Amino acid sequence: MKKIHLILISVVAILTVPVIASAKVDLTPVSPCINCHDTVTPGIVKQWQESKHSKVGVKCYVCHKAKEDDPAGFEHNGFRVTTIVSPRYCESCHPKQVKEFRESMHDEAALFAMSAYGVVSGERVEETITLGQTKNYKTNFSRESAEAGCLDCHGTVIKVGKGGTLINWPNMGIGRLNPDGSAGSCAACHTRHTFSIAQARKPETCGQCHLGPDHPQREIYEESKHGNLYEANGEEWNWNVPPGQWGPEDIEAPTCATCHMSGFGGAVESTHNVSARLKWELEPAFSWPTDKKYWIGKEKFPIDPEIARRYEKIHNLPPGSLKAVKTGLPNPFAIAKKFAPDVYKAYVGPGKWWSRGETRLDAFGGDALRSPDEKREDMIKVCNQCHVRSWAEGDLKKADKTIDVYNAVVLAIKKKYYDPIKKERLDEDIKFNGKSEADNLWHEIWHHEGRIWRMGAFMQGQDWQHWEGSYEVVDDGSHMADWLEKLRVRKAVKERLGIK
Ligand code: HEC
Numbered sequence: 001m002k003k004i005h006l007i008l009i010s011v012v013a014i015l016t017v018p019v020i021a022s023a024k025v026d027l028t029p030v031s032p033c034i035n036c037h038d039t040v041t042p043g044i045v046k047q048w049q050e051s052k053h054s055k056v057g058v059k060c061y062v063c064h065k066a067k068e069d070d071p072a073g074f075e076h077n078g079f080r081v082t083t084i085v086s087p088r089y090c091e092s093c094h095p096k097q098v099k100e101f102r103e104s105m106h107d108e109a110a111l112f113a114m115s116a117y118g119v120v121s122g123e124r125v126e127e128t129i130t131l132g133q134t135k136n137y138k139t140n141f142s143r144e145s146a147e148a149g150c151l152d153c154h155g156t157v158i159k160v161g162k163g164g165t166l167i168n169w170p171n172m173g174i175g176r177l178n179p180d181g182s183a184g185s186c187a188a189c190h191t192r193h194t195f196s197i198a199q200a201r202k203p204e205t206c207g208q209c210h211l212g213p214d215h216p217q218r219e220i221y222e223e224s225k226h227g228n229l230y231e232a233n234g235e236e237w238n239w240n241v242p243p244g245q246w247g248p249e250d251i252e253a254p255t256c257a258t259c260h261m262s263g264f265g266g267a268v269e270s271t272h273n274v275s276a277r278l279k280w281e282l283e284p285a286f287s288w289p290t291d292k293k294y295w296i297g298k299e300k301f302p303i304d305p306e307i308a309r310r311y312e313k314i315h316n317l318p319p320g321s322l323k324a325v326k327t328g329l330p331n332p333f334a335i336a337k338k339f340a341p342d343v344y345k346a347y348v349g350p351g352k353w354w355s356r357g358e359t360r361l362d363a364f365g366g367d368a369l370r371s372p373d374e375k376r377e378d379m380i381k382v383c384n385q386c387h388v389r390s391w392a393e394g395d396l397k398k399a400d401k402t403i404d405v406y407n408a409v410v411l412a413i414k415k416k417y418y419d420p421i422k423k424e425r426l427d428e429d430i431k432f433n434g435k436s437e438a439d440n441l442w443h444e445i446w447h448h449e450g451r452i453w454r455m456g457a458f459m460q461g462q463d464w465q466h467w468e469g470s471y472e473v474v475d476d477g478s479h480m481a482d483w484l485e486k487l488r489v490r491k492a493v494k495e496r497l498g499i500k
């Protein structure tokens, strides 16, 4: 029965194969892979049968046939196959998606994870990769726990060991570094072997990684009116409409993908560059527009003077204290170059996955390099399919204003309480893993509560914006004041008592 069914599908396929860039589809009715894998891994075969690929002759060997120069290739029942079907393998048929993915921040995710705990550079694990050895993060990291945490979202460096065994595998991190010199995993969103757009468009897919105290986009979305409508009615929406044709007649409220990626209502082009519609950097300690000069930290970013003066008065700071914030961010390439020169060389340079890798700017390309206002305009075009322009602009401007308040409040905490603790070296001898409680508090202020405040404001999560965000930042501001006072008193008492 099954075989007859497959033959029928293949016949249909012959008649309906679309024209795609240098696609080498397999139109033979039988596939030796399927014959065997039908019993070896029936789940995989079933999922593939349900996929669009099965309808157009993209069979197992079309994707799994190892490229000649791929070190992950191995002999398998008379065929040379690879288990890792990297973006390079999808590229011959889907060049647009691969290019855009390369121009986004998603494919740098593994390089970034390195900043935290050093490097997973293959068979040999450096001794220094354990506790507190790297500059950027000094928390309780070990290679073993990082692999099950950070790197399942960010990606590992996959290497081919003796006898073809894959090291740091399995891994589906979004920016993982593949043995063929490419980065990323398309299946992070298009789960194999259905490779569906419907799945990728649903918030659960993004929410697998975009959740938790430091980037709770999933939780914020669930709280928003949009998320509420998705929960209530999403099952009835049309999820399979091709990009470009998908629009407000198919869904009632947007999902993560709708706002950040989709071609929606014909108003804006579909993109795999998730950085292409972001006006702001909402992750760092201070926020500033996604503009070249700020990305490389060339200029400070001003705080609205009226708001700055207001907070200078409230916190009794000299005029001009809260004028502007520092910009710039860690550069993933510099981190890799320093901590993992072998990885850097394998992926960066002419003809490599990243042709350039000198500054953080080289992580971005295409539409991500437009002006912040152009990027915002694409976001508004999505909103505008369901809302009037003034509604959408009004809502996002409201969020823009919270950035000024956030920058002012957090800069005030830093200048007034945290900087003196560091300058007077008050917390030198009360650290664990290289961090004092004051350091951890500062980290939580911007990295957790501060992001929640900012992200909540932009994605209609009011409870997150306020009670989990701005309220917690201010609460921790008073804890920081308390630390400064306590540490100064402690120092004075110790000096009086002659305690070392
Ligand atoms: C004679 C039977 C047979 C044929 C033909 C066959 N396979 Fe397999 N394949 C297997 C078995 C058995 C395994 C191992 C299953 C396990 O470990 O549970 C396997 C494993 C695999 C793996 C995973 C390897 C790993 O360890 O990561 C891939 C990928 C794969 N096959 C692809 C293919 C492709 C593509 C074809 C067609 C070109 C093919 N197979 C043909 C039997 C077969």
Ligand code: HEC
Binding pocket: 033, 034, 037, 041, 044, 045, 048, 053, 058, 059, 060, 061, 062, 063, 064, 083, 084, 085, 086, 171, 172, 185, 187, 192, 193, 195
């Ligand atoms: C559109 C390309 C594509 C097609 C077609 C395809 N695969 Fe895969 N396959 C992948 C990707 C992607 C992965 C995940 C590996 C990775 O992350 O790179 C994978 C993983 C696998 C694995 C190992 C992972 C596991 O869960 O065990 C096996 C085995 C496998 N495929 C067999 C098959 C078989 C059999 C077929 C045909 C019925 C097939 N594949 C068709 C892309 C494809």
Ligand code: HEC
Binding pocket: 018, 020, 023, 024, 025, 052, 053, 056, 058, 062, 063, 085, 086, 087, 089, 090, 091, 092, 093, 094, 186, 187, 190, 195, 196, 197, 198
């Ligand atoms: C040999 C060419 C070929 C390769 C290789 C290939 N695809 Fe496809 N893919 C196609 C074709 C053809 C379609 C169907 C286009 C259509 O009908 O709209 C398709 C459709 C898709 C879709 C849309 C599915 C839907 O629900 O509408 C996704 C997603 C996709 N491919 C992802 C991938 C990924 C990821 C890889 C690599 C792991 C890959 N493809 C490899 C040819 C290919």
Ligand code: HEC
Binding pocket: 105, 112, 113, 115, 116, 117, 137, 141, 146, 149, 150, 151, 152, 153, 154, 208, 209, 210, 211, 212, 214, 215, 282, 283, 329, 330
């Ligand atoms: C649940 C998935 C997940 C885990 C686990 C995770 N991250 Fe992340 N990480 C993300 C996401 C998602 C973002 C992007 C957040 C945003 O843009 O708001 C991110 C952002 C980052 C950034 C900022 C990159 C930049 O653009 O500057 C760094 C650095 C980072 N993570 C390192 C780590 C380290 C180190 C660990 C482990 C200690 C870790 N992450 C654990 C998902 C994860």
Ligand code: HEC
Binding pocket: 104, 105, 106, 107, 108, 109, 110, 112, 152, 153, 154, 172, 173, 174, 188, 189, 200, 201, 205, 206, 207, 208, 209, 210, 256, 257, 260, 261, 274, 275, 278
């Ligand atoms: C497997 C984990 C994973 C999945 C799934 C995932 N992301 Fe991400 N995403 C990340 C990580 C990690 C980062 C941080 C990357 C970095 O800074 O290098 C990130 C960053 C981002 C950013 C910020 C880009 C920037 O320039 O700052 C956006 C927006 C984003 N993702 C949207 C999405 C959307 C929308 C989806 C679902 C359609 C999604 N992501 C699915 C892990 C994931």
Ligand code: HEC
Binding pocket: 087, 090, 091, 094, 097, 098, 101, 106, 184, 185, 186, 187, 188, 189, 190, 197, 200, 201, 242, 243, 244, 246, 257, 261, 262, 263, 264, 270, 271, 272
């Ligand atoms: C962050 C999640 C995410 C990742 C990673 C991702 N995709 Fe997609 N993909 C989507 C979404 C969402 C859509 C639907 C876009 C829309 O609604 O306009 C999509 C659509 C597609 C389509 C259908 C395009 C069409 O016009 O029919 C293809 C093909 C595709 N992706 C291939 C890939 C390839 C190849 C990769 C790896 C380079 C990849 N995707 C990685 C989320 C993702």
Ligand code: HEC
Binding pocket: 203, 206, 207, 210, 217, 218, 219, 221, 226, 254, 255, 256, 257, 259, 260, 277, 278, 279, 280, 281, 282, 283, 376, 379, 396, 455, 458, 459
């Ligand atoms: C109604 C549209 C909308 C929806 C739905 C939405 N977002 Fe957002 N998202 C935004 C806007 C607007 C911003 C702020 C963009 C800017 O920088 O101007 C944002 C910011 C982000 C950022 C921050 C990037 C940075 O600077 O670090 C990430 C990551 C993100 N969204 C992921 C998601 C995920 C994951 C979901 C689903 C769980 C989601 N978004 C749902 C509109 C949306």
Ligand code: HEC
Binding pocket: 224, 225, 226, 229, 248, 251, 252, 253, 254, 258, 259, 379, 380, 382, 383, 384, 385, 386, 387, 391, 392, 395, 396, 460
């Ligand atoms: C697919 C349609 C659709 C898109 C796209 C869309 N929205 Fe909405 N939005 C809705 C619907 C429906 C409601 C609920 C209206 C109501 O409460 O009666 C809503 C509600 C809202 C609300 C009210 C929230 C509340 O708590 O009541 C805001 C604010 C909002 N949207 C902003 C935006 C912004 C900003 C964008 C673009 C970044 C956007 N929307 C994109 C459909 C959409």
